[in-house]
Amino acid sequence: MAILEVTGLSKHFGELEVIRDISFSLEKGESLAIIGSSGSGKTTLLRCLTALETPDTGVIRVSGDTVFDAAQPRPKGAQARANQLRFGLVFQSFNLFPQYTALKNVTLAAELLAKERADYKANKKRILSEIAEKGRAALESVGLSAKADNYPHQLSGGQQQRVAIARALMLEPDILCFDEPTSALDPELTGEVLNVIRSLADRDTTMLIVTHEMQFARQVADNVLFMDGGVIVEYGKAEDVIGNPREERTRRFLERYSNERYSSNG
Amino acid sequence: MFTPEGAVVLGKLLDGFVLNLQIFVITLIGSLPLGLIIMFGSRSRLGLRVFGRKFRPIRLLTRGFVWVIRGTPLMLQLIFVFYGPGLMGLPPIKSRVTATLVTFVINYAAYFSEIFRGGIDSIPQGQYEAGQVLGMTKRQVFFKVVLLQVVKRVTPSVGNEIITLVKDTSLSRIISVTEILFVADNYTRQGLLWPLFTTAVFFLVFNGLVTLALGRIERKMDYFRA
Numbered sequence A: 001m002a003i004l005e006v007t008g009l010s011k012h013f014g015e016l017e018v019i020r021d022i023s024f025s026l027e028k029g030e031s032l033a034i035i036g037s038s039g040s041g042k043t044t045l046l047r048c049l050t051a052l053e054t055p056d057t058g059v060i061r062v063s064g065d066t067v068f069d070a071a072q073p074r075p076k077g078a079q080a081r082a083n084q085l086r087f088g089l090v091f092q093s094f095n096l097f098p099q100y101t102a103l104k105n106v107t108l109a110a111e112l113l114a115k116e117r118a119d120y121k122a123n124k125k126r127i128l129s130e131i132a133e134k135g136r137a138a139l140e141s142v143g144l145s146a147k148a149d150n151y152p153h154q155l156s157g158g159q160q161q162r163v164a165i166a167r168a169l170m171l172e173p174d175i176l177c178f179d180e181p182t183s184a185l186d187p188e189l190t191g192e193v194l195n196v197i198r199s200l201a202d203r204d205t206t207m208l209i210v211t212h213e214m215q216f217a218r219q220v221a222d223n224v225l226f227m228d229g230g231v232i233v234e235y236g237k238a239e240d241v242i243g244n245p246r247e248e249r250t251r252r253f254l255e256r257y258s259n260e261r262y263s264s265n266g
Numbered sequence B: 001m002f003t004p005e006g007a008v009v010l011g012k013l014l015d016g017f018v019l020n021l022q023i024f025v026i027t028l029i030g031s032l033p034l035g036l037i038i039m040f041g042s043r044s045r046l047g048l049r050v051f052g053r054k055f056r057p058i059r060l061l062t063r064g065f066v067w068v069i070r071g072t073p074l075m076l077q078l079i080f081v082f083y084g085p086g087l088m089g090l091p092p093i094k095s096r097v098t099a100t101l102v103t104f105v106i107n108y109a110a111y112f113s114e115i116f117r118g119g120i121d122s123i124p125q126g127q128y129e130a131g132q133v134l135g136m137t138k139r140q141v142f143f144k145v146v147l148l149q150v151v152k153r154v155t156p157s158v159g160n161e162i163i164t165l166v167k168d169t170s171l172s173r174i175i176s177v178t179e180i181l182f183v184a185d186n187y188t189r190q191g192l193l194w195p196l197f198t199t200a201v202f203f204l205v206f207n208g209l210v211t212l213a214l215g216r217i218e219r220k221m222d223y224f225r226a
Helices: A042-049 A077-084 A102-114 A120-141 A157-170 A187-202 A214-220 A238-243 A248-265 B004-042 B057-071 B074-087 B096-121 B125-133 B138-175 B180-189 B194-220
Strands: A004-013 A016-026 A031-035 A057-062 A065-069 A087-090 A175-179 A207-210 A223-228 A231-237 B048-050 B053-055
Touching (some): A016 A057, A016 A231, A042 A057, A042 A175, A087 A157, A102 A120, A102 A157, A214 A238, A223 A238, A231 A238, B004 B057, B057 B096, B074 B096, B138 B180
Parallel strands (some): A031 A223
C-alpha cells in the first residue's frame, strides 16, 4: 500500500486555479522530486499536503488513513494536529525560531507534545532528558553537533537549513516535505544541504522535494513529477523524466532551465 | 533655595512629585495589559459578510475607540472624565486622582495597543507556519514562539511612551491634582520663580533612571535577532 495517496486535489486563489485535479501516490521509502517553473503550483501542492492551505477538492490519505477530505468536515484540535504530524516540512526560508538555540529549535515541539502525556508530571526529568538526547542525535545526523548551543543568527544559511531539517526529523513524520530547500541559499552553501537530503534518501526516508536543482533531482529522487499550469504534465523515473522526457512541455522546461543555468554561470 | 524656607519648598515639590510617580506607576500597570486586550480587539477577525463586504464589529469598534482616544488631546480627556459626569447629571467623580488614573490608563492603553499591533503584524508568517507544521497549538505558537519576538521589537517604542508618560503626569494639574508642576506654579504666582525651574531636575533624574532600566531590558534580549 502506498504511504501517500493524493486524489483529485484542487486549489484556487480568487479566480486563479493554482492546482487542478492533482492525483499521485508515493511509496514508503520513496523520494519524489516535484519540478516546474515558478507559478506552476508545486509549492501550493506542498502547502496543501502540509495543511498550510485548505484544498477546495480532493482527498489525502496517509497509510490508508484519510487525513483530508474536502467533502468531509475538517478535523479540529488534537485530531488535526495528529494529521499535521504525519508530514514534516522544511521551508525555503528556514523559519527557525530566533530566540532559541539550535538544540531548542529542534526539541521545542517535542517538549510541548510531551506535556500532553499522562505520565509527564511523574517522569518530567527523564522525558525531557530523553528529548534532549534525541535532539542532539538529530543535530548530529545533519552534522551540527558542535552548533547545538548557537542561536540561528550565529549560523550560516546552510547551517540554519540543516537545523530546520533536524527539527522536522525530530517528530518522525511519515513524509518529509521540502519546499525549495536551497533557493534562499548562496550557491556555495547549497551543497551541504543537498548532501544532508541525499543521506536521508540513502536511509530510505520518504520525501517530497520541490526543487530547482535538476542534477540533484536526477541523482537523488526515485521519481520525478513535472508540473505546469497547475497540472501534472509528466511523471516517471527520475532519469527518464529529466534525461529523456516524453512530453514537449517537459522538454521545453528543461531546455529553458539549462539555458538559464548556462547563462547565469557564464 | 539653600535656606530653611528653601528646604520646605523642596519638600513640597517632592510631595508633589511622589503623586506624579504614583500616577506613573499605576498607569503603567493598568495600561500595558489593557493595551494587549485592545490590540486583540483591533485584530479580531470575527465578523460576517454583508452585501459581499466583510463586516467585523469588534475590530470596527476598537479601532473607532482608538481613533477617538488618539485623536483628541489628553488634557481635554482629563477635563471630560472629571467634569463630564457631573455636567451630564450623573454622580460626579469625587477624586481628582481617580479621574486622572482612569483617563491615563485608557489613553496609554490605546497607544500601547497600536504599538503591540504593529509588533505582532511585523512577525513573519513563516514563524506561525513553522509552529503549525510542528504540531503546536495556536496558543503555544503565540506564547512560545511569537511573544518574545514581539516584546523585543516593541521595547524601543514602548520605552518612548513610558518616558512621555513620566512627563504627561503633570497634565493632571488641569483638574487641580497637586502634582509637582501644580505646586511649583503656586509659588510662581507668589513671585517665587526657582521652584518651577527646579521641577525639571526631578523629571530629568527620574527619566534618567527609566532610560537605564529600559536599556537593561533591551540588553537582556540582545542574545537573539528578531
